[in-house]
Amino acid sequence: MTKAAVRAHTNIALIKYWGKADETLFLPMNSSLSLTLDGLYTDTFVEISDTFTEDQFYLNDVLQSPEETAKISRFLDLFRNKAGITHFIQVKSINHVPTAAGLASSASAFAALAGAMNRATGLNMDLETLSTYARRGSGSATRSLFGGFVEWQKGTSSEDSMAVPVDDASWDIGMVIIAVNKSAKKISSRIGMKQTVETSPFYPAWVASAEEDLLAIKKAIKARDFEKVGQITEHSAMKMHGSMLGAETPIIYFEPDSIKAIHAVRALREQGILCYVTMDAGPNVKVLCRLSEAGKIKEMLREYFSEEQLLISGPGQGIRPLTAQEAAEYNWQL
Missing domain, CATH: 3.30.70.890 (GHMP kinase, C-terminal domain)
Structure with a gap:
């Protein structure tokens, strides 16, 4: 699969993550716990093609600057390197969350992008492993791969600093x-x-x-x-x-x-x-x-x-692929 579209919901930390032990790998100083929400989410589409001459990043239908695209390209490289591919990638992301307003838009954004890349590259990593990749885009994105209450275990390395589900929060939360x-x-x-x-x-x-x-x-x-x-x-x-x-x-x-x-x-x-x-x-x-x-x-x-x-x-679910009909609402062709 060279195309994929994924939805990820944002999460709100109840036990906060604040401070990095490693700023390059996004390893946290403390473990954290969050609640994934159904009301705020990001839908992201990726396409990998040998016809593209550069990476492109659209946010809310606006082509982003070279500086913003470069940040996304560094994240995409994690998946390109793992999958052994060199093609350029087009990313289209729609935030149903106000961006950079303290409502965890980066959590849903990078979780959705990680999920889409996982499918488009055919890596098909399990969610715990995928969370170690999502973390490299935004620490809190680690937790948005799962629904309900989620723990981000700080771990001791990039391989074990990951999210794990705790409870589905289906008890009047x-x-x-x-x-x-x-x-x-x-x-x-x-x-x-x-x-x-x-x-x-x-x-x-x-x-x-x-x-x-x-x-x-x-x-x-x-x-x-x-x-x-x-x-x-x-x-x-x-x-x-x-x-x-x-x-x-x-x-x-x-x-x-x-x-x-x-x-x-x-x-x-x-x-x-x-x-x-x-x-x-x-x-x-x-x-x-x-x-x-x-x-x-x-x-x-x-x-x-x-x-x-x-x-x-209410409580939100973990990441999921968009249906062809849902993608078509954005004029994305799967």
């Missing part, structure tokens, strides 16, 4: 996403991580506590203890941002509406509705909740935010 600001963030995750690791005196404590939180949340997931899962999730996010605030210069992703969202969720908890906030490297707030209560929570958050800023999502 959901999220309400509060899109505070959909614009690209001013400080990239890569820069933010590096600055935090190198200059924050709080960072070593963050790494140690993240490992403890991972053990605790896996135990809570196994017991289906939603309240405990939520408490650990919120604490993990705040500790990560606390480590950033200790950086020199402090890294602040919070915006006024981020703070407003956090207080709104706390007010809901005071009313007896179990829901918990988490935030990645960006101002947007995700509210972990019971899916059966997500509609009510969204309606109550309408007091503070517009309908367009609020999105309900």
Whole structure:
């Protein structure tokens, strides 16, 4: 197969990944755990041909710059080298996620691209192995290959730093996403991580506590203890941002509406509705909740935010190939 189209959903980390032990191989300082979401995803098409004279990368139907294409080409080389091919490749990707806004668009983007390349080259690696390739594009993409709750085991090398499924999350789990600001963030995750690791005196404590939180949340997931899962999730996010605030210069992703969202969720908890906030490297707030209560929570958050800023999502599935009909909707011919 020289053509393939794959869909991957984004994931939101509950136990955060923040900081690289190896910036070239994207090996993390700590293991992490996420929830894959059905409401945000990327569809990606690749074609390998000996008629192409260069790699091309289209994002949302716009041909990208040579600089952006070069980044994708380096990722494609991982698969070309493994498959023993030298042909150029055309990549077309449609993000149903705001790009670089702290909503994990890179996770779904590189997971979809890894999945498409795996099929188009005929490598057909299993998902655990494929996750070690997806990781080289974006660390969080490692987890988007699987559905439900997923652990990214930090491992000791490029070969064993991989994602593994934990639980399918089919027990009344959901999220309400509060899109505070959909614009690209001013400080990239890569820069933010590096600055935090190198200059924050709080960072070593963050790494140690993240490992403890991972053990605790896996135990809570196994017991289906939603309240405990939520408490650990919120604490993990705040500790990560606390480590950033200790950086020199402090890294602040919070915006006024981020703070407003956090207080709104706390007010809901005071009313007896179990829901918990988490935030990645960006101002947007995700509210972990019971899916059966997500509609009510969204309606109550309408007091503070517009309908367009609020999105309900249930657990998402792992990567899957697009059907010919789905691909045709983008004018992609499989």
